[in-house]
Amino acid sequence: MNQRIVVGLDGSAESVAAAHWAAREALLRSAPLHLVHAEEWFSPLSIPAARSDLRRQWAQALLREASKELLEKHPQLDISTESFDGQPADSLASTTATAGMVVLGSRGLGTLRGFVLGSVGMAVIHAMEQPVVLVRATEDALPHGQECHLDRDMVVGIDISRPCDALLAFAFDEASRRACTLRALHSWMAPPLAGSGSAYNPEVHAQIAQSMDTGLDAMLKPWRDMYPAVSLDAQVEVGHASEQILEAGSEAGLIVVGRRIRQSSLGAHIGPITHAILHHSTAPVAVVAHE
Template sequence: MNRRIVVGLDGSAESVAAAHWAAREALLRGAPLHLVHAELWSAPHVGPSTGSEERRRAAWTLLREASDELSGAHPRLDISTESFDGQPAASLARAAAGASMLVLGSRGLGTLRGFVLGSIGMAVIHGVEQPVVLVRASEDALPHAQGRHLNRDVVVGVDTARPCDALLSFAFDEASRRACTLRALHTWMLPPLAGYGAAYSREANTRIAETERTGLDDMLRPWRDMYPAVDLDARATLGPASEQLLEAGSGAGLMVVGRRIRRSPVGRHIGPIAHAVLHHSTAPVAVIAHE
């Protein structure tokens, strides 16, 4: 794997915000930054037209201006550019092959808070196994664009029933690089019969809560040992996972969620929890693929 961070640029404010976020991430990692523009300029078996040539020039102008702006802000950053003629989702996936991370912009829900994942963004998330980070451009996201997010918490959603090394490795590494608090959240729900008769009691709830906290501590213990300098805030809370994560991630510097890799083309999705976080988090969201 090469260390570079790939950013998809399309000229939108969201993609510009993503490029600035990725530039600071590249500096944290000591990695090169690769700016990519992908667009379908010409149909197969059709020669170049005046329109396609104009779009190519516009693409290179976009990349050059973005590169110049980022170089001015970060003179030490190694920046390269590339433009593709092809389907954007497939082109971005090819560009990200072997990279350490792919960063995309994602537009907000108008006056609502959150992400809108279009067909391209969703296809890219499904099509790559590298971490994909989605960044939005809004007043809420301004601290992220200006780099003030680096000292804010990293929040990761975990499931003690399905431990995921890839998810925890990414989250601990990010918190370590940023020297910030890592907030690991595991959620649990009452058993289906907890609302009936003697099955519902404070003592029973207390025992369940203690079991969940113990399971979370056991899962995180090896990671505490590997990252002793990381300030870890681990919590097991009662309630719907997506709601608890969004509440915990309010004001965070980065949200980290997982998606299970599905080798079959049938039923490809990112799961309801990741889906909710992607659509409603105001912080950048990293989607980590795992088996």
């Protein structure tokens, strides 16, 4: 059986969109869908905390209604539910050991809502080594007449200077399942003018661009051979990577970006390019952890 897809629910429009996106993905993969609600409740000293049984009833009703809505649209789905009290990222980690993907709602534009009330999306991404998909509450993400994802290209951002096999494996596998075009994009910046004026010589610039093309082709060749049916559009662009990916992915069905797995608790766990795309993309974004 394919690994289940876990989606977080908090009752927001973003999490509803995430649930419908995850349902279509579960059908695409013939995988079970697991709906999760987790929330850590805080109460100011002057306001009595909601009784735990009432909170539990609310969470169960949320999961029950979501399951009913998804099964009415996709009766073939295999759906299970689970609710937790406690830190959302920790709770999710305990239920995703065998998951193939985690799907969360995202408000974007500076705020990641996550799958509970509060900004926990980043904490979840940091804690998970499974692919995490962030979904906006847009028309394309909400229920529509098709039982599958909309027929749109995918975009994957690649850094040819470092290995990224897990990123490419996810992107090619997903494009193969969707039977869509995969646009593989590598961006580079010309060096600062001071001390590097030769880089602005047209011949030197062309040589650098050719080197980048060669590097991208070499990185993609094994995956072309492994997935010959995938329509691949490999591009090297000059400019800021986040801007190039956002532009290329403005009409995409999915943008795929990576993050390096860090063992240390210190330092950034999400690079600036992925961070910018998470905050500004209108398309669903898959974050794939890799060495």
